[in-house]
Amino acid sequence: MPEISPQTHAISIDPHTGEQIGHNAFDTDAALDAALARAKTGFAQWRRVSLAQRSEHLLAIANALAANAEALAEMITREMGKPITQARGEVAKCVNLCQWYAEHGPAMLAAEPTLVENNKARIEYRPMGSILAIMPWNFPIWQVLRGAIPALIAGNTYVLKHAPNVMGSAYLLLETLRQAGLPEGVFEVINVAPEGVTRAINDPRITAVTLTGSVRAGMAIGAQAGAALKKCVLELGGSDPFIVLADADLDAAVKAAVIGRYGNTGQVCAAAKRLIVEDSVIEAFTARFVDATRQLTVGNPLHDDTYIGPMARFDLRDELDGQVQATLAEGATLLLGGNKAEGAANVYEPTVLGGVTRDMTAFQQELFGPVAAIISARDAEHAVELANDSDFGLASTIYTADAALAERMTEALDTGAVFINGYCASDPRVAFGGMKKSGFGRELSHFGVREFCNVQTVWLDRN
Incomplete structure (x- = not known):
């Protein structure tokens, strides 16, 4: 039997017992390529789904999260040790997040008139594409969805690379979203080593990158995204x-x-x-x-x-x-x-x-x-x-x-x-993010929705 090593597998260890409770081999290059292909195809279809229909999908996700709340909470607790009552609270917060954006998200994406005379110009918020999200272990569900849900309502697709010690939570979340009827390719999970992250960032099917993590990780990912000329949102540490x-x-x-x-x-x-x-x-x-x-x-x-x-x-x-x-x-x-x-x-x-x-x-x-x-x-x-x-x-x-x-x-x-x-x-009602070495960009509120939008000017009869 092949050795289970952190160099080849994402390993989950119960921090209360010290026992290994799960392991998943890192994706092959072919598996990563297939996930990115699904995300690209999914984007081409998802961006054409009406805002009203996207909102219905968010409500379905909220219902699926509520139905699977105890299983998700127990997975969070077993993988990273969050006290179970707090884990349940995390899932409940995600349910509220989906419901809130289902109600308020469409208005955030409405075309905005400008001060140009005769209302000949407006600002449109268009989706950018497939977003690579590199997420931490401390809020295995909330941290993922507080970035994903605003991106999805805007018409983007989301490719999650989760922390190795909470991949059980990542796959259970993916299963929950599929139960909710979210179309294939709209939310993908990849399980890759650092070199796989680099490949994904440089892949033209990834349009932008978001990371929540340490300052060191932010510097590395920010540099790679910058070299690839891709927008990046970083939510890093704090004191x-x-x-x-x-x-x-x-x-x-x-x-x-x-x-x-x-x-x-x-x-x-x-x-x-x-x-x-x-x-x-x-x-x-x-x-x-x-x-x-x-x-x-x-x-x-x-x-x-x-x-x-x-x-x-x-x-x-x-x-x-x-x-x-x-x-x-x-x-x-x-x-x-x-x-x-x-x-x-x-x-x-x-x-x-x-x-x-x-x-x-x-x-x-x-x-x-x-x-x-x-x-x-x-x-x-x-x-x-x-x-x-x-x-x-x-x-x-x-x-x-x-x-x-x-x-x-x-x-x-x-x-x-x-x-x-x-x-x-x-x-979800207010923006979240920092400055200095705490990163840049914002999550939540309308700022989080528009972070990964193409802010497009449409001007009629310019002359």
């Missing part, structure tokens, strides 16, 4: 600031900070990673935050009462622990956790680091796991300065009772989103 000012409702801020930091076991690009707290309330905030974090239930992700599950990959837990230990060696204080749990489960204890300063690892690097860094700020201006002192610019949160001050701070924050008195979340 998001969560600012708490002296006049904030501390109970509300603590509750939001715990959810914003430890949801999905802290494995969220837009999680509240740097908690920047004004000096006069930092002691009170820290005490409440540590106490609330201590109450989180850590355990089997298939149990309904578990809030913190295992991290998705064993190498990432080791990397996170290295960042924690480096930060402690640099002078931070360990307030809670700081250990890899014993046993087969790939658990890292919910951890809180106090006394973090801007020269420390936990401030400078993204902590992709259940670790919070608490940082002291003199005042609102200093808090903004600390927040912006980062290579990342995905999202920010501000807790304060002063609405006018919050608005002024919002103008100064270098992030793609700002949440005032509420923790970060993605929602």
